[in-house]
Amino acid sequence: MAQAPEAAASAWPVSRDHASKRRNPSTWQYLLQLPRLVNLQRPPFHSINTQHLDFSVAIHPNHRPTCSCQDQNTASFPALCACAIPHLLTALSAQISQANLIPANHGLLTDRGINTFSPEGRLFQVEYSLEAIKLGSTAIGVATSEGVILGVEKRVTSTLLETSSVEKIVEIDRHIGCAMSGLQADARSMIEHARVECQNHHFNYNEALGVESTTQAICDLALRFGEGAEGEETIMSRPFGVALLIAGHDENGPQLFHAEPSGTFYRYDAKAIGSGSEGAQAELQNEYHKSLTIVDAETLVLKTLKQVMEEKLDSKNVQLASVTKEKGFRIYTDEEMAAVVERLPAN
Incomplete structure (x- = not known):
């Protein structure tokens, strides 16, 4: 300038x-x-x-x-x-x-203008929301034939901070969970909406809502910013500043979806979001293969996080969760996290 x-x-x-x-x-x-x-x-x-x-x-x-x-x-x-x-x-x-x-x-x-296209056909506020995600902590998801593994970096900004209060992986339903990167307050609104949709579907049809349908419900909410359409409630005055990795298991098997603030979602075998997503995605591209087991996926997720994290990885500053057909969604305990970290190569 x-x-x-x-x-x-x-x-x-x-x-x-x-x-x-x-x-x-x-x-x-x-x-x-x-x-x-x-x-x-x-x-x-x-x-x-x-x-x-x-x-x-x-x-x-x-x-x-x-x-x-x-x-x-x-x-x-x-x-x-x-x-x-x-x-x-x-x-x-x-x-x-x-x-x-x-x-x-x-x-x-x-x-x-959040609802105004530029002469080049771009929505700058949506693009800026994607930049906000790049400032968030790194989150990784890996899908296998046995289930899906989610892993996140838990940034500890103070020695007085209780690490257990930093929730980067949450449950949506018994068979669906998600990892987030970006503004946590925005993520709460999206996750709460997804939980309500899952419960309403179960109440009306006596069946669990599919993973893709849950992702679709979240992305529909992501589009409801700005002035809003006639008769439709406006949720946010701006786009959401958070991206989600949605993992689940239904009749279609294990699935991993990436939902963006633009309302776009894609299915992935392995995906990284957040500040270290570029390096992590390159590592996943080289290491991922279809024959991975759940145990292999756990090691791959932590190994990838270790390479992109600024702090030394230990069982306190990372978190893992899995979604399988037998056990559904569950977050790993401290003892399970310590066992997985011990399996990592020394270098």
């Missing part, structure tokens, strides 16, 4: 009200709310509520737009009359692109 000239601040002063609304201090010297460029005391602008004009324009001091009207305010911050607005808006795009003032990922209207 181009550096701002020294004169930018004095040439374009910002009122206290607008200064309090700035999102990024490093770029505010270029950003001005459009109503500040308009004489709001003149019709048709005198009735505008500037608090609801939630978009910005970027102007370089050397490309300051002018007005030919004789009643133009000549103060240090010029107030433009209505006739200058069309010229202002026409010139803005060219000025911004020529001056290279705004980076490609800056928060313009299509960037901040």
Whole structure:
């Protein structure tokens, strides 16, 4: 991004009200709310509520737009009359692109609008939610013919923190569990919704809800952000900032699904999410094969976590769970975790 000239601040002063609304201090010297460029005391602008004009324009001091009207305010911050607005808006795009003032990922209207596509056909807020997942702890799922293994990294940020209170793997139903990466508060809403769907299905049909149907219910919830459709309750004002690995066993056998904030889900044999997902996925790509047993999958999950974790792996900062036909979903005890960790190679 181009550096701002020294004169930018004095040439374009910002009122206290607008200064309090700035999102990024490093770029505010270029950003001005459009109503500040308009004489709001003149019709048709005198009735505008500037608090609801939630978009910005970027102007370089050397490309300051002018007005030919004789009643133009000549103060240090010029107030433009209505006739200058069309010229202002026409010139803005060219000025911004020529001056290279705004980076490609800056928060313009299509960037901040959760229900607005960019000219390139992208939903930036959904893409940003995927970036939030990359900041979360690493989670791995591996499906075998015997069942599915889930493993997560438990980040311990303080010696005073009770590690048992950090829940990264939770039960949805007796035959379904999930691991999460991202914002845990968002995950709670999605998991609670999935639990209700499973119980409603069992109550109405006296059968367990399938793994794929449960994943579909979660992804349907993920789409209910923003303004919402008519007659539909809006759950979130933004996309969920969490991804889930949903593991289960039903009449179709062991299954592992990856659910994204966009509402997209795919079935995987092995999948990693979170901050170490790139390196972990490469390791899974090399080590996974269809003939893995549950024991092999346990070792593979912990071995992969060990490679991508910043801390030394032990039985306290990782967690494992399994889903099998015989035992359903269960989280490993401390003794079981210690036994699996001891099986890992020394290096």
